[in-house]
Structure formats: C-alpha cells, structure tokens
Amino acid sequence: MGDLLTLAFTSFLVQNIILSQFLGICSFLGVSNKRSKALGMGLAVFFVITLSGVVTWLIYYKILEPGGLTFMRTIVFILVVAAMVQILEMAIKKFSPLLYGSLGVYLPLITTNCAVLGVALLNIQNNFTLTETLIFSAFTSLGYTAVIVVFSYIREQMLKAPIPEGFKGIPSGLIAASIMALLFKGFVGLI
Amino acid sequence: MSQWKNFSKGFFKENAVFVLFLGLCPTLGVTTSLENALGMGLSVLFVLLLTNSLISMIRNIVPAEIRIPVYIVVIALVVTLLEWILQAKFTDLYNSLGIFLPLIVVNCIILGRAEAYASDNTVFDSIFDAIGMGLGFTLGLSTLSFVRELLGTGSVQLLGFTLYETSVAATFLVQPAGAFLTLGIIVGIINTIRIDKAKKKQAIMDIKIAAALKIKAAKAAAAAQAKEELANG
Numbered sequence: 001m002g003d004l005l006t007l008a009f010t011s012f013l014v015q016n017i018i019l020s021q022f023l024g025i026c027s028f029l030g031v032s033n034k035r036s037k038a039l040g041m042g043l044a045v046f047f048v049i050t051l052s053g054v055v056t057w058l059i060y061y062k063i064l065e066p067g068g069l070t071f072m073r074t075i076v077f078i079l080v081v082a083a084m085v086q087i088l089e090m091a092i093k094k095f096s097p098l099l100y101g102s103l104g105v106y107l108p109l110i111t112t113n114c115a116v117l118g119v120a121l122l123n124i125q126n127n128f129t130l131t132e133t134l135i136f137s138a139f140t141s142l143g144y145t146a147v148i149v150v151f152s153y154i155r156e157q158m159l160k161a162p163i164p165e166g167f168k169g170i171p172s173g174l175i176a177a178s179i180m181a182l183l184f185k186g187f188v189g190l191i
Numbered sequence: 192m193s194q195w196k197n198f199s200k201g202f203f204k205e206n207a208v209f210v211l212f213l214g215l216c217p218t219l220g221v222t223t224s225l226e227n228a229l230g231m232g233l234s235v236l237f238v239l240l241l242t243n244s245l246i247s248m249i250r251n252i253v254p255a256e257i258r259i260p261v262y263i264v265v266i267a268l269v270v271t272l273l274e275w276i277l278q279a280k281f282t283d284l285y286n287s288l289g290i291f292l293p294l295i296v297v298n299c300i301i302l303g304r305a306e307a308y309a310s311d312n313t314v315f316d317s318i319f320d321a322i323g324m325g326l327g328f329t330l331g332l333s334t335l336s337f338v339r340e341l342l343g344t345g346s347v348q349l350l351g352f353t354l355y356e357t358s359v360a361a362t363f364l365v366q367p368a369g370a371f372l373t374l375g376i377i378v379g380i381i382n383t384i385r386i387d388k389a390k391k392k393q394a395i396m397d398i399k400i401a402a403a404l405k406i407k408a409a410k411a412a413a414a415a416q417a418k419e420e421l422a423n424g
C-alpha cells in the first residue's frame with residue numbers, strides 16, 4: 001500500500017510527465033493559452049491515458065508476450081490508442097452530450113499526443129503490475145492535467161505583462177515553464 | 192532552383208524546432224548531450240525519408256477518408272524497423288534514446304510532413320523535402336544540445352573526442368528546467384532578429400515607395416509645366 005502511495009506521489013509530482021519527462025509538450029504549449037481549453041484537454045488526456053494504459057498492459061502481457069510478438073508493441077500500441085480515442089469519442093457522444101461538448105474537440109488531437117503512447121510504453125518498461133499500471137497511468141495523467149491548468153493561469157497573466165516583442169508567446173512560455181520545472185524539482189525531497 | 196528551395200526551407204525558414212515548434216518532446220528530452228541529439232536527429236531523418244517516399248508512392252491508392260490511420264501504420268512500421276536496426280547495431284544509442292525512440296511514431300514532424308507534403312507531391316520532391324526537414328531538425332537539436340552540454344557540463348563530447356572545454360559549468364542547464372530555458376532564449380533571440388529584419392525591410396520599402404512617389408510627383412509637375420508652356424506658346 002505504501003509503495004503504491006509513493007508511486008502515485010512520484011508520478012503526480014516528482015516525475016511530472018511534462019516538467020521532468022518532456023512528454024506531451026506540444027499540447028502543453030498548444031492549448032495552455034486559455035483556461036477552459038487547458039481543463040478540457042487535461043480531462044480528455046486523463047481519460048485516454050488511464051484507459052489506454054490498462055488496455056495496452058493487458059494486450060502486452062496477455063496477447064503479445066505469450067505469442068512472442070513483443071517486437072510489435074509500438075505498432076500495436078499506437079493502433080490501440082487510436083482505436084481507444086475513437087471509441088471514447090463515440091461513447092461520450094452517446095452517453096453524455098454535455099461532456100462531449102466540452103471534451104469533443106480535444107479527443108482527436110490526443111492520438112498524436114506523445115504522453116499517451118509514452119505512458120503505455122513506460123508501464124511496460126518499468127515492469128509494472130496491473131495495479132501499479134492503473135495507479136501510474138491515472139496519477140501521471142492527473143499530473144499532466146494539474147500542470148497544464150496551472151500553466152494556463154500563468155499564461156493568461158503573462159498576456160498583460162510588457163514582454164519584448166520577440167519573446168512574446170512561445171519563448172516566454174518556455175521560460176515560465178523552466179521556472180515551474182525548477183519549482184517541481186523541490187518535490188524530490190518529499191520522497 | 193525550386194528543388195533547392197524545397198530542400199533548404201527546412202533549415203531556416205521552416206525549421207521544425209525553432210520556427211514550427213514540431214517534435215518538441217524529443218527536442219527537450221534528448222538534448223542533454225550533442226551525441227544523443229545527433230542520434231535522434233539522424234533517426235528522425237531516416238524515418239522521415241522512408242515515410243515521405245512511401246506515402247508519396249501510395250498517395251493515389253489510399254482513400255482520403257482513411258489516410259491518417261494508414262499513414263500512422265506506415266510510420267509505426269518504419270519506426271519499428273529503425274528500433275530493430277539500432278538495437279542490433281547501435282545498442283548504446285538505443286539505450287540512451289530510451290523511450291523517445293518508439294515515440295518517433297507520434298512525432299508531429301513525421302505525420303505533419305506526410306499530411307502537408309508527401310500526400311500531394313511526387314516521390315522525388317518528397318525525398319528532398321524529407322532530407323531538408325530532417326537535417327533542419329538535426330541542426331536544431333544539435334544547436335540546443337551544444338549550448339546545454341557546453342554550459343551545463345563544461346565540455347562537449349563527440350564520439351569520444353572533446354570538442355571544446357571550459358572551466359565553468361551550470362549543471363542546471365542539463366536538467367529539465369534548463370531545457371525549457373535554453374530553448375526559450377534561443378527562440379526569443381531568433382524571433383527578435385526576425386522582427387528586426389522585417390522592420391528594416393519595411394523601412395527600406397517605405398524609402399523606396401517615398402522615392403517612387405517623389406519621382407512620380409516630379410514627372411507630373413514637369414508634364415503640367417510642359418502642358419502650360421504648350422498652351423501659352
């Protein structure tokens with residue numbers, strides 16, 4: 001139990017997927033300029049990563065490994081992720097039009113979000129059990145959501161700041177992300 | 192000439208790292224050392240070359256509705272091939288690139304070029320586009336990693352040789368925070384130069400337009416005078 005708690009904490013804060021693993025940077029910079037967009041993307045990523053993390057784990061250990069097909073994992077995983085995103089999109093559209101309204105536009109973008117495939121591959125690379133996979137996937141994606149939402153607040157404030165013209169937008173965003181990454185390094189002492 | 196333009200646009204005008212901001216995950220993730228950056232850049236070049244030419248070849252057979260899934264499968268196949276090659280022949284590079292190697296599949300540059308270029312250009316053109324874009328990406332990664340490795344560890348290593356050495360080292364720069372900072376500053380500088388250039392160009396244009404207007408006005412005045420003289424005389 002204690003191990004799982006440590007794992008949850010590590011994946012959420014200490015080894016934050018954006019600020020220390022550099023996965024999902026494209027979407028991090030792309031949609032973090034508005035608060036509502038950041039929250040929508042964050043939640044959509046949370047659903048997809050948690051679901052695809054568990055499904056790819058099951059496929060890897062129940063189908064690929066017994067069949068000696070582990071070398072196919074990259075192709076299989078990306079197809080699973082793409083299919084998962086499609087299914088999730090249809091399911092949300094059918095059962096909760098309200099949720100679809102807020103998440104729908106972000107779902108197609110997630111297939112090429114490297115955080116999703118990254119987490120699926122990390123689960124296998126770290127030899128996690130199914131429970132560990134669930135915890136790791138859920139908390140890693142929550143870490144993504146938390147950082148992207150906090151960052152969107154910072155970027156909205158930065159719009160009001162007198163930044164030199166050449167540094168407006170992405171460059172100043174990257175520098176702000178650097179300061180945030182430095183702060184997150186402080187969490188290392190907690191473990 | 193157009194072939195040269197097609198090839199060279201990836202270096203500066205449409206550089207994937209500094210201008211288009213594509214493939215930022217590996218850009219930040221593997222640029223702790225010049226060697227890794229070169230390995231990553233050349234891996235992407237290899238994948239891009241194969242996917243661009245393959246997709247350009249099949250572009251007329253694939254129905255438009257399912258082209259993206261087909262492209263992704265082609266890309267995944269090529270990346271898997273690369274994984275095998277690196278694992279067998281370049282184990283060190285394979286280990287140091289780690290998770291970023293399979294993640295080339297979702298690198299936006301690859302799918303981006305497939306969709307934006309290879310899907311409606313000839314194989315020959317697509318190959319040039321791939322080489323230009325791939326080398327441009329490699330250039331971007333090497334620049335970033337050179338700065339980070341030099342200032343972060345105090346020296347730059349390549350294939351066992353030390354390229355350059357200083358006595359100062361800010362270890363902060365080889366850590367994640369340093370990646371964001373270095374890229375932010377480099378992009379900021381490039382943008383500033385670009386804005387300056389555009390302004391200068393604008394100023395020169397303004398002067399030219401003003402001069403042209405002056406000449407026009409002088410000509411009009413001369414014509415009017417000639418007319419007046421004609422009328423009087």
